[in-house]
Amino acid sequence: MGFLCMPFAVPLLALLFVAQSAPAGGLGFRADETLTVPGGPDVTVFRSAAPEVISLRLSFPLKEDRGEAGAGQILRLMAEDRMRPLARRVGARAEVHRTPEAVVYQVSGPIEDLDFLGWVLREGIRQPPGQDFEAALRRVRVENDRRMETPEGVLVTRIRDSLAPNSPSVFGTAGSLDRTDAMRLTAIWERSHRRDNARLVVVGRLPDELVLALARDLDIPAGSQSTALQPGDETDSPDPAPEVIRHWIVEGYRIMRGDEASALVVAWWLADHARTTTNDFEIGVEIWNIDGSRALVVSAAAYPRFRASMEGSLEGLFQDAVELMTEDDVSSVSQQLRTGIIMSGRSPWGLAELVGQAWDAGSGPEGVETLVADLDVLTRVQVLALVRALEEASPVREELIP
Numbered sequence: 106m107g108f109l110c111m112p113f114a115v116p117l118l119a120l121l122f123v124a125q126s127a128p129a130g131g132l133g134f135r136a137d138e139t140l141t142v143p144g145g146p147d148v149t150v151f152r153s154a155a156p157e158v159i160s161l162r163l164s165f166p167l168k169e170d171r172g173e174a175g176a177g178q179i180l181r182l183m184a185e186d187r188m189r190p191l192a193r194r195v196g197a198r199a200e201v202h203r204t205p206e207a208v209v210y211q212v213s214g215p216i217e218d219l220d221f222l223g224w225v226l227r228e229g230i231r232q233p234p235g236q237d238f239e240a241a242l243r244r245v246r247v248e249n250d251r252r253m254e255t256p257e258g259v260l261v262t263r264i265r266d267s268l269a270p271n272s273p274s275v276f277g278t279a280g281s282l283d284r285t286d287a288m289r290l291t292a293i294w295e296r297s298h299r300r301d302n303a304r305l306v307v308v309g310r311l312p313d314e315l316v317l318a319l320a321r322d323l324d325i326p327a328g329s330q331s332t333a334l335q336p337g338d339e340t341d342s343p344d345p346a347p348e349v350i351r352h353w354i355v356e357g358y359r360i361m362r363g364d365e366a367s368a369l370v371v372a373w374w375l376a377d378h379a380r381t382t383t384n385d386f387e388i389g390v391e392i393w394n395i396d397g398s399r400a401l402v403v404s405a406a407a408y409p410r411f412r413a414s415m416e417g418s419l420e421g422l423f424q425d426a427v428e429l430m431t432e433d434d435v436s437s438v439s440q441q442l443r444t445g446i447i448m449s450g451r452s453p454w455g456l457a458e459l460v461g462q463a464w465d466a467g468s469g470p471e472g473v474e475t476l477v478a479d480l481d482v483l484t485r486v487q488v489l490a491l492v493r494a495l496e497e498a499s500p501v502r503e504e505l506i507p
Contacts, residue, residue, distance in 0.1 A: 159309030175277015
């Protein structure tokens with residue numbers, strides 16, 4: 106698609122940005138059951154999966170202040186180290202993610218191993234053992250150091266801070282990690298990993314009584330905020346000094362809720378247009394989920410002699426692309442995106458992940474179904490309305506100069 110992918114960015118529904126030519130179909134995004142377990146978690150069930158496979162996705166919303174940023178990454182590493190060796194015993198898949206909204210635990214495997222898969226999840230979500238903290242902290246530090254050694258990593262952090270100044274990066278900083286210790290991590294875990302905070306997506310052919318038993322047997326703590334530490338200020342972090350040999354520009358535009366379908370089409374179209382019309386520099390377009398809303402992020406990089414050409418292309422990016430966009434183009438791109446979503450949701454794992462992403466992002470478990478429906482009826486008028494709003498907006502902008 107010609108995206109200039111920004112490493113370590115967290116784009117919305119990243120799986121969508123893959124050209125798909127396979128026929129539409131899949132498991133379907135309408136839940137078969139929505140269950141409420143007394144005290145939590147909230148449960149959404151999809152029973153259209155293959156009868157021999159089940160996928161479980163459990164998420165806990167987590168918002169960190171600037172002094173805590175990166176704690177979710179530490180929890181992620183520690184939990185994944187516990188879950189993966191266990192899952193391998195039965196040929197299952199287990200992963201832990203830190204998204205902008207939550208810490209996510211997911212496992213998928215044979216349905217006859219349901220009890221074992223539940224145990225894998227329980228091991229992942231339990232209180233982090235203090236003896237593993239230092240090793241996980243070191244790994245997060247190394248990941249951050251490597252990220253901030255690159256122009257892409259620095260710009261992702263800066264543009265994100267500009268778009269959401271009150272929402273720190275999930276990756277943390279040197280300063281926030283300096284003030285994180287095992288006691289603070291435990292307090293953050295207690296604050297977030299509570300039954301009334303949890304969301305469980307079940308993709309598998311289980312009757313209600315088994316789903317409810319599974320939710321209860323996860324032993325999610327009732328939780329208490331009594332031991333939570335007061336938020337604190339982040340200590341100073343050193344200014345990153347990446348090696349820069351190209352001129353980098355990143356621009357971010359806020360997207361209003363309800364414009365998600367149009368934004369995806371615009372991002373796809375702009376990226377494809379840039380790919381086919383630029384040779385001396387790179388331009389990429391992504392949709393980010395950030396601080397509970399969406400942002401369209403345009404990134405560009407060029408060697409110094411092509412800087413003027415790159416900046417000219419950025420200035421006319423919206424106008425040049427839209428002048429060529431027809432109603433048939435909007436329909437074609439919409440259907441490609443729609444097919445991409447459906448194909449991504451054909452496996453139990455993919456369906457659980459897509460539904461869970463939308464749920465965590467505030468669109469509810471029906472969010473993917475709504476997006477697919479919106480893409481199916483999207484018109485050029487709707488897309489052009491968003492493009493004109495973006496043209497008139499003042500984006501946040503960050504640059505790195507060689």
